[in-house]
Amino acid sequence: MAVYTDVSDAELSAFLDRYDMGALLSCKGIAEGVENSNYFVHTEGGNFILTLYEKRVSADDLPFFIGLMDHLASRGLNCPRPVRDRAGEALGTLNGRPAALVTFLDGVWIKQPSAEHCGALGRAMAELHRAGADFPLRRPNGLSVDSWPALFAAAGPGADGVAPGLSALVREELAVLADRWPRGLPEGVVHADLFPDNVFFLGDRLSGLIDFYFACTDALSYDLAVCLNAWCFAPDGAFDPARGRALLDGYRAVRPLSAAEVEALPVLARGAALRFMLTRLVDWLNVPPGALVRPKDPKEYLAKLRFHRTVSSAEAYGFA
């Protein structure tokens, strides 16, 4: 994550007084990520992650995210557990932002995933979908097809300065995807941002999933579409069908896909590419002054979007 809101040791110690976690030993801002402010917090009680929720997270959604992490962890999924204060509250306020502490997960994320990593990811994603099946809360996906025109408007007039012709291409995509977006696919809890930096490994073993702050109720196969984009392109920008196949096969080994879900993958992957291209574009063109953040490159997702425009069936992703 990034750091948008600074927290001093004194402010943090006062915040921690509500918890049974002993005295603060150290606290360090985490530069990775782009969405919220994150700190690594070491106390006499152990290691924790402190998150201050920033612009894209609505305070009204926090009970969904906190409840979901609790629910998934109680179903055996390895994800952060919210830490409760003496009054039983997992959410507090720090420097004017909603804030929470969660448990620290061991592991590292993989910068260049192999087909084996993608297979492990597919299995873990299907397990997440299964574990979420009886989660009682619902949250619509606020970054799905209906929100994309407003997101594009929020990027402002600079799009063609990032890549010539980008505005025209986005307008075309908005129209095509509004027309073709699949409805009626099996739905449930999706992570919706399961990028490599949100999946930890210890050796070759997938050890945990983090960052549930885009999780929502949506088509389960949308998660696969996000991961085809985030995990299955080679460093030279070419799609790698071996990784795509491993991801899809890993998933299907735990939760079978219906014919409708498979058929929908190209348009879902195209929409997922546009979604991340647009949020990156907004962030690229609007870096808050003083923020410790490195915005992610929207052009990476423009290239992925161009690829999906050429795809007509899931076989292009390695599906067999």
Ligand SMILES: Nc1ncnc2c1ncn2[C@@H]1O[C@H](COP(=O)(O)OP(=O)(O)OP(=O)(O)O)[C@@H](O)[C@H]1O
């Ligand atoms: N529970 C956790 N255990 C261990 N490390 C964590 C945990 N949560 C976050 N981190 C660390 O903080 C970094 C950023 O966290 P996270 O991905 O949640 O931030 P973000 O701003 O939402 O990022 P993104 O750009 O992926 O949305 C992670 O890459 C990881 O190094």
Ligand SMILES: N[C@@H](CCO)C(=O)O
């Ligand atoms: N995973 C996102 C950032 C968090 O939304 C991206 O790479 O654009």
